[in-house]
Amino acid sequence: xxxxxxxxxxxxxxxxxxxxxxxxxxxxxxxxxxxxxxxxxxxxxxxxxxxxxxxxxxxxxxxxxxxxxxxxxxxxxxxxxxxxxxxxxxxxxxxxxxxxxxxxxxxxxxxxxxxxxxxxxxxxxxxxxxxxxxxxxxxxxxxxxxxxxxxxxxxxxxxxxxxxxxxxxxxxxxxxxxxxxxxxxxxxxxxxxxxxxxxxxxxxxxxxxxxxxxxxxxxxxxxxxxxxxxxxxxxxxxxxxxxxxxxxxxxxxxxxxxxxxxxxxxxxxxxxxxxxxxxxx
Amino acid sequence: xxxxxxxxxxxxxxxxxxxxxxxxxxxxxxxxxxxxxxxxxxxxxxxxxxxxxxxxxxxxxxxxxxxxxxxxxxxxxxxxxxxxxxxxxxxxxxxxxxxxxxxxxxxxxxxxxxxxxxxxxxxxxxxxxxxxxxxxxxxxxxxxxxxxxxxxxxxxxxxxxxxxxxxxxxxxxxxxxxxxxxxxxxxxxxxxxxxxxxxxxxxxxxxxxxxxxxxxxxxxxxxxxxxxxxxxxxxxxxxxxxxxxxxxxxxxxxxxxxxxxxxxxxxxxxxxxxxxxxxxxxxxxxxxxxxxxxxxxxxxxxxxxx
Numbered sequence: 001x002x003x004x005x006x007x008x009x010x011x012x013x014x015x016x017x018x019x020x021x022x023x024x025x026x027x028x029x030x031x032x033x034x035x036x037x038x039x040x041x042x043x044x045x046x047x048x049x050x051x052x053x054x055x056x057x058x059x060x061x062x063x064x065x066x067x068x069x070x071x072x073x074x075x076x077x078x079x080x081x082x083x084x085x086x087x088x089x090x091x092x093x094x095x096x097x098x099x100x101x102x103x104x105x106x107x108x109x110x111x112x113x114x115x116x117x118x119x120x121x122x123x124x125x126x127x128x129x130x131x132x133x134x135x136x137x138x139x140x141x142x143x144x145x146x147x148x149x150x151x152x153x154x155x156x157x158x159x160x161x162x163x164x165x166x167x168x169x170x171x172x173x174x175x176x177x178x179x180x181x182x183x184x185x186x187x188x189x190x191x192x193x194x195x196x197x198x199x200x201x202x203x204x205x206x207x208x209x210x211x212x213x214x215x216x217x218x219x220x221x222x223x224x225x226x227x228x229x230x231x232x233x234x235x236x237x238x239x240x241x242x243x244x245x246x247x248x249x250x251x252x253x254x255x256x257x258x259x260x261x262x263x264x265x266x267x268x269x270x271x272x273x274x275x276x277x278x279x280x281x
Numbered sequence: 282x283x284x285x286x287x288x289x290x291x292x293x294x295x296x297x298x299x300x301x302x303x304x305x306x307x308x309x310x311x312x313x314x315x316x317x318x319x320x321x322x323x324x325x326x327x328x329x330x331x332x333x334x335x336x337x338x339x340x341x342x343x344x345x346x347x348x349x350x351x352x353x354x355x356x357x358x359x360x361x362x363x364x365x366x367x368x369x370x371x372x373x374x375x376x377x378x379x380x381x382x383x384x385x386x387x388x389x390x391x392x393x394x395x396x397x398x399x400x401x402x403x404x405x406x407x408x409x410x411x412x413x414x415x416x417x418x419x420x421x422x423x424x425x426x427x428x429x430x431x432x433x434x435x436x437x438x439x440x441x442x443x444x445x446x447x448x449x450x451x452x453x454x455x456x457x458x459x460x461x462x463x464x465x466x467x468x469x470x471x472x473x474x475x476x477x478x479x480x481x482x483x484x485x486x487x488x489x490x491x492x493x494x495x496x497x498x499x500x501x502x503x504x505x506x507x508x509x510x511x512x513x514x515x516x517x518x519x520x521x522x523x524x525x526x527x528x529x530x531x532x533x534x535x536x537x538x539x540x541x542x543x544x545x546x547x548x549x550x551x552x553x554x555x556x557x558x559x560x561x562x563x564x565x566x567x568x569x570x571x572x573x574x575x576x577x578x579x580x581x582x583x584x585x586x587x
Contacts, residue, residue, distance in 0.1 A: 054447050074449015082443045091316065092491050092500045093440055105437035106448045108430045110498075138495050154444070164447075 005068050007032045007162055007194040008053055013062030015048055022048050023218050025062065032161070033192040035185065035208050037199055037225075040215035046198045049215075050164045053196070054078060067161065074106055079155030079193075081184075083167040084147050087140035095135040095142060095150045096122055102157035125153040129183055145176030152183050162194045163187065169204055177204040184208075202229065203250045229253075287520040295414045296406045297513055300473050302421035304482060304512035306466045308505030309428040311487025312497070313459060316439045318366070320484055322359060325373040326464045327479035329355045330471040332384030334401040339391050344401060345413050348468045349420070355380070356464035360457050404475030404528040406516065417469055424466050427458070435459060436497055473512060474528040481535040482508050489539040492546030511535035 008030040015022040022045035030036050038046045051057035052064055055071035064071055066078070079102070087093070100122050126135045131149045134142060142150070148168055155163060163184060169177045185208040188195050197205055202212070202225065212228045214221045216237045221228050228234070229251055234242040242255045287293045314323055330348040333355075337347010355376065362372040400408055409417070428435075437445040438452040446452050470479045486507030490500045515531030522530075 055449075056446060072449075078447075080444055080447035082447075085443075087440070090491065091440060092312070092495050093497055094495050097497055098441065101437045101441060101444065101448075104433065105441075105445065106434055106450045108434060110429055110432045110501075136495075 004032065006030055006065075007034070007067060008196065009063075009065040010049075010052070011063045011065075013052065013064055014060045015045065015052060015057060016060045021060075021218060023215070023220065026220055028213060028220075028222060030194055030196060032194055033188060034210045035188060035195045035197065035205070036211050036213055037197045037202055037205050037209045038213045038215065039199065039202055041217075042200075044215035044217065046215060047166055049213075050080075050166055050196065050198060053162075053164060054080065076158050077161050079158055079160030079163045081148075081151050081155050081163065081165040081168045083170040084144040084151075084172060087138075087147075089138065089140035091138060091140045093139050095131065095137055095139055095146070096126060098139050099126055099131075099135065099150050099153045099157060102154035121157065122153075125156050126150070128156070129153045143176075144172050145179060148172060148176065148180045149183065152180070152187070156187060159191075160193065161191075162196070165195065165197045165199075167198055167200065169199060169201070174204075181205050181208060206251070225251075284517060284520045291411070292407065293516075293520070295411055296409075297516055299409075299414045299417050299421070300406060300512040300516050301509060302418050302425070303466075303469045303473050304508035305505055306421045306424040306428070307470050307482040307512075308486055308508035309425060309432075309501065310459075310463055310466050311483055311504045311508065312490065312500050313435060313439055314463065314484055315487050315491060316436075317456075317459070319369075319463065320480070321370050321373055322460070322463060323467055323480060323483045325359070325377040326352060326355050326467045327471050327476040327483075328377055329380040329384075330468045330476050331401050332380045332387065333468070335384045335387040335391065339387050345409065345416065345472065348401065348471065349416075349465070352464035352468040353461070356461040359464075360460050400475075401471055402475050402477055403526060404471065404473055404478065404531075406473050406527060409472060417472060420465055421469055424462055424469075427462060431455060431458060432501075474515075474531050478528050478532050481532040482512060485535040485539050486511060489542035492539075492542040493549045495550060507535070507538050511538065 006029040008028070010026050010028040013026045014024050015026075026049075028036075038049060040046055048057055052059055053066060053071055055066075055073045055075065066072075066075065100118065102125075103118060103121060123132075126132055129149045129152050131146065131153060134146050135150065135153075139147060139150070151168065165184065168180055168184075172180065181204050184195060184197070187193050188208075197209075199205060202209070206225060209225055211223060212221075212225050214228050214234070214237060219237055221233055221237050223233075229244050231241075231243045234244060234253060238255070240255065242253060245252050245254060288297075314320060329351055333348040333351020334344040335347070336351065337343050337345065340347065358376050359369065359373055362368070362376065434445070434450045435455050437448070438450050438455045442452050467479050467483060470482045474481055487500070487504040489507055490503035493503060494500045511531050511534040514534045515529075516527050518530040518534075519525065519527035
């Protein structure tokens with residue numbers, strides 16, 4: 001029997017910005033319905049990986065396939081969930097308007113076409129993420145957690161088979177981190193959607209993750225969390241001594257001299273797999 | 282002469298039609314000018330319409346043609362020098378200063394009536410020939426049609442650029458297209474209200490609409506309606522007066538609408554929001570009070586205070 005076609009496949013992919021090489025040769029195969037977390041210090045190319053899959057970044061060499069085809073800009077197969085951001089509180093844009101962009105924001109025209117059918121679909125996804133109560137409020141006045149619920153609705157409106165999430169939990173409190181990750185996983189289980197989840201903190205997604213891609217300074221490691229998130233593997237990856245410790249039910253990556261670990265271009269960020277609980281304050 | 286007598290005259294009809302088209306274009310671009318933070322770009326391109334007009338007078342004895350060519354040059358310059366948002370305002374300032382100096386120099390060489398060029402500072406729609414009015418109308422129509430086509434993706438790109446890029450929207454291209462649309466619209470509006478008062482059509486109506494509505498569609502409709510009322514209302518009012526320029530009436534109506542919107546705004550927006558959202562921390566359960574989130578997360582207290 002032939003192996004089922006992977007949702008995303010990268011084969012010896014190299015990406016460079018001018019002189020700077022992000023990776024020399026990255027291999028990754030993500031099965032349909034798989035939940036893959038992408039970890040690593042800032043500057044390791046986590047977001048670049050998403051851009052490659054979105055067809056926004058062309059690799060210098062190697063092949064990339066999304067569902068068996070070359071990546072294509074604006075593909076309907078892919079839903080994208082960004083990190084939470086601040087909108088102007090007076091921006092005349094309701095939550096549901098933001099969600100609707102996921103359906104036809106890229107299409108030319110005014111806002112008037114096919115209103116009833118559009119309304120039905122928009123209402124449907126908003127209800128599915130439990131956002132009906134606040135979808136009529138201006139986006140600039142929603143909390144981060146409310147906004148991220150709408151982001152999931154926005155991404156699901158196109159009925160994607162792949163969800164790319166770029167730090168969607170950033171600046172959310174722990175309770176909202178749980179809600180958002182649970183919603184994303186729920187979609188995966190119900191529709192068999194593949195999830196690639198870029199995050200600086202593995203802990204909120206750890207219950208759902210099948211495999212981890214850990215990127216450090218051009219090197220990488222792929223495997224289950226238990227395989228990758230060990231002192232031995234990460235020490236080899238970072239090329240210096242790193243420990244993974246369990247603290248209060250959380251995994252935390254620590255190193256004796258963390259300033260040297262943050263990656264070639266960005267030495268100020270420790271390679272935190274789990275960050276301290278700053279969200280609580 | 283009364284207003285009804287004026288309305289029988291072709292020049293008055295042409296002026297009203299041109300003003301309506303210009304207002305339509307201004308009303309459509311206004312919300313984007315505010316959302317994209319381009320008020321200074323409007324001001325800069327409108328003042329540089331004066332330089333274009335002076336150059337047009339000197340070269341071809343045609344102020345409007347000069348101003349329109351100038352709009353293309355200015356749009357291209359701002360696009361080339363101010364790609365990054367943080368640089369844009371300073372780039373516009375530089376271009377504006379240099380351009381105005383050039384305009385004064387050019388006007389010095391011109392030996393015709395300087396009023397032709399100074400007209401563009403304060404606007405004189407009745408001084409425009411019917412051929413030129415036709416040109417203005419055609420361009421305003423082209424701007425309106427272009428805006429109708431790119432409206433939704435431009436809105437997406439303006440408020441949510443990161444996701445828009447991921448969805449395949451050509452965000453940078455749209456930004457440059459909008460810059461040229463803005464330059465043309467502003468140059469046209471300068472014919473009606475003058476370069477110094479363009480903001481009264483390109484920003485004030487949209488700013489008033491922003492105060493009144495939460496939906497982008499309603500904001501667009503209100504912005505166009507307010508611009509139309511100000512532009513044509515101002516022209517009609519000016520028929521009753523021999524001494525006051527139409528632009529003064531246009532500005533007065535536009536500003537009046539804004540003041541009313543500003544006063545009615547909190548009431549309108551709060552009423553709407555009350556229907557849509559239970560406010561505060563009702564994030565749909567699971568201990569979601571939102572209180573623990575870092576700043577920038579939303580729920581700004583300004584709304585409650587307004």
